[in-house]
Amino acid sequence: MSGASAGRAAVITGIGCHLPPDVVTNEDLTRRLDTSDEWIRSRTGIASRHMVAPGVATSDLAVEAGRRALESAGGGADAVVLATTTPDRPCPATAPDVADRLGLGTVAAFDVSAVCSGFLYGLATAAGFIASGTADRVLLIAADAFTTIIDPADRSTAVIFADGAGAVVLRAGDADEPGAVGRVVLGSDGGLNRLIQVPAGGSRQRSSGVAPAAGEEFFRMAGREVYRHAVERMTASSREAAEAAGWDGPAAADRFAAHQANARILATVADDLGIPLQRRLSNIEHVGNTGAASLAVLLAQSAAEGTLAAGHRLLLTAFGGGLAWGATALVWPDVKAG
The missing domain is CATH 3.40.47.10 (Thiolase/Chalcone synthase)
Known part of the structure; x- marks a missing residue:
């Protein structure tokens, strides 16, 4: 070290x-x-x-x-x-x-x-x-x-x-190398934590002394409200990340990788950012939404397939429970997926 x-x-x-x-x-x-x-x-x-x-x-x-x-x-x-x-x-x-x-x-x-x-x-x-x-x-x-x-x-x-x-x-x-991670734009809104949650199992439920109601041990999501916030936050954070990287807007990205939440959300965000279809990376059809793993799996598979290659300007964004979101922009390095 x-x-x-x-x-x-x-x-x-x-x-x-x-x-x-x-x-x-x-x-x-x-x-x-x-x-x-x-x-x-x-x-x-x-x-x-x-x-x-x-x-x-x-x-x-x-x-x-x-x-x-x-x-x-x-x-x-x-x-x-x-x-x-x-x-x-x-x-x-x-x-x-x-x-x-x-x-x-x-x-x-x-x-x-x-x-x-x-x-x-x-x-x-x-x-x-x-x-x-x-x-x-x-x-x-x-x-x-x-x-x-x-x-x-x-x-x-x-x-x-x-x-x-x-x-x-x-x-x-070095910061000017391909693959260097620059600013990662992050945000959260705990006032909307009810939109994505597992109600039971934590200290709040346990300390209440009340047994959880049936089904409260499972993940819950208010789909329609989440859709609106996901589009808004991923779009805004992507613009901020592109600006931080010195790009001429998000449309300057050679490849766009968004958390694979839902095909409709992905299309709306990419459209709003002006990113054409051929620059969008996606594996949702055969992988689904794998939570935290989503972006990492998408990058590894895209690198292995060659749809993400060395020198590509890559824009990344995600949205999830918390609510929490983020984005970053970088130049993809010459790496071979393991």
């Missing part, structure tokens, strides 16, 4: 992802929900999604994605940041277990909770570790076994959410 921090920037040097092998199609869901393939596709853009098998936890997904990112980077890390909404247990954090299983020993490791904006909040945190000299290489993993907190009988959420993990390795470098 270096003591010097002047002029240090965090540079992406490795990337990888992992999706559980079990695939759930829209047809599978129609066998237990009052829905249809056409209804799901027209409202979400999703045809299939991946789901953890019984006994598989967030840490299992995170370890595999982290291993692939470390292989891509050709080295280890002296800190691990895990962005997740579905830790293996309330206490302790899941990141130290992941670090141990990856053979990283006693490095600093902790969880970040910002729901679907977790990857960007984690990116800002990891970049800060490197800029301050606290770490030289940080493994940032975003992982969620989101289906474990979804009510299987709730058509509004069961068709959208899925499981997966993505990871990047960041190293100390």
Whole structure:
């Protein structure tokens, strides 16, 4: 770990992802929900999604994605940041277990909770570790076994959410290098926390002495209100991130990667930003909404497919519970997905 921090920037040097092998199609869901393939596709853009098998936890997904990112980077890390909404247990954090299983020993490791904006909040945190000299290489993993907190009988959420993990390795470098992380625009509005929440299981419900009502242990989302706020916040933060990067507006992006929440939201945001269809990265059709993992998985898959290549100006944005949102802009480096 270096003591010097002047002029240090965090540079992406490795990337990888992992999706559980079990695939759930829209047809599978129609066998237990009052829905249809056409209804799901027209409202979400999703045809299939991946789901953890019984006994598989967030840490299992995170370890595999982290291993692939470390292989891509050709080295280890002296800190691990895990962005997740579905830790293996309330206490302790899941990141130290992941670090141990990856053979990283006693490095600093902790969880970040910002729901679907977790990857960007984690990116800002990891970049800060490197800029301050606290770490030289940080493994940032975003992982969620989101289906474990979804009510299987709730058509509004069961068709959208899925499981997966993505990871990047960041190293100390220069601010003008491809892959350097600049300003990450972040925001939140706790006054609207009711729009996306799991009502039961936390200290407020537990300290009340009242048992949770049926279904309060599951994720809830006020879809219509979330749609409006997601479009507004992702659009505004994307404009701010492009300006911070010195670009001539968001439309200067060669590639646009938004949290894969819903195809309608993605199209509206990209249209509002003036980004043409061929520049939009998307995997929602066969991956769904994987929570904190969404952006990381999208980047890893796009890099592996070649739709995201070295030199592309990349604009990233996300929105989730909190409410919390974020965006950043960077030039994609020459990395091969693990």
